[in-house]
């Protein structure tokens with residue numbers, strides 16, 4: 001398959017560098033990409049920095065529209081913020097793509113004890129570490145995105161051993177693997193993308209977890225339509241609008257008093273998501289924000 005490497009080079013003031021990098025990353029995520037490569041901003045003047053974020057666009061019939069949307073979103077960002085964006089495009093093939101993003105994905109420690117190890121990196125575990133071996137391929141969920149990292153932290157904090165866990169929109173399966181290794185007795189995952197379901201199953205297997213029976217199941221379905229039981233802890237790291245749509249039905253799959261962890265929410269949409277969850281019988285018990293992303297923990301009223 002052919003890919004177009006799309007780089008957004010941004011220049012801004014050093015104090016705004018992190019926010020600018022997040023805003024540029026969000027352009028790619030809003031276009032539906034599941035991962036980006038970020039290069040750390042470097043100084044170019046007394047207070048000026050230059051950074052670059054790269055995304056890989058599949059060369060297909062949607063490419064021209066995606067490229068136009070990218071250009072429009074980058075100029076919109078420059079109009080609203082003190083960030084100057086320049087776009088550069090380089091064609092590349094599958095081989096380049098595979099190596100390019102793998103070069104930027106390292107072993108990461110998340111939360112108290114979770115370690116995400118890309119399958120092509122070595123890691124000698126420390127005592128007590130919960131190591132997730134992962135090759136995310138085309139699926140979302142490497143742990144590098146703040147929303148995944150916050151969900152992992154909340155799963156580590158709130159999952160009680162021996163309980164039941166469901167991940168809605170499981171992507172690479174990273175949260176399912178974390179939950180199982182942290183002691184969940186039942187681990188289910190759903191995704192509406194067939195590629196994600198296949199990659200999640202492969203990642204579960206490389207961590208010694210086999211999907212198939214009632215203890216571990218992975219389904220291709222829209223949200224919780226095919227889920228016929230309730231869980232103690234449910235995660236949904238999807239976009240705000242999708243969480244709002246999920247809220248109407250999610251109470252059915254969370255036990256009374258059980259928890260729902262939601263992320264993928266950007267700050268301007270936090271109030272909308274909180275209001276909907278509250279209206280659907282949940283109390284917000286914890287909020288965490290990283291960069292511009294929000295993670296909510298909500299308890300289903302008993």
Ligand SMILES: C[S@@+](CC[C@H](N)C(=O)[O-])C[C@H]1O[C@@H](n2cnc3c(N)ncnc32)[C@H](O)[C@@H]1O
Pocket residue numbers: 139140141142143147148151167168169170171172173174175190191192193196221222223237238242264
């Ligand atoms: C942001 S990724 C999260 C992946 C992983 N759970 C994590 O936290 O990194 C969102 C996932 O939700 C899936 N998704 C989006 N809409 C969905 C829907 N309506 N039903 C099921 N899955 C959905 C996407 O295919 C994608 O894999």
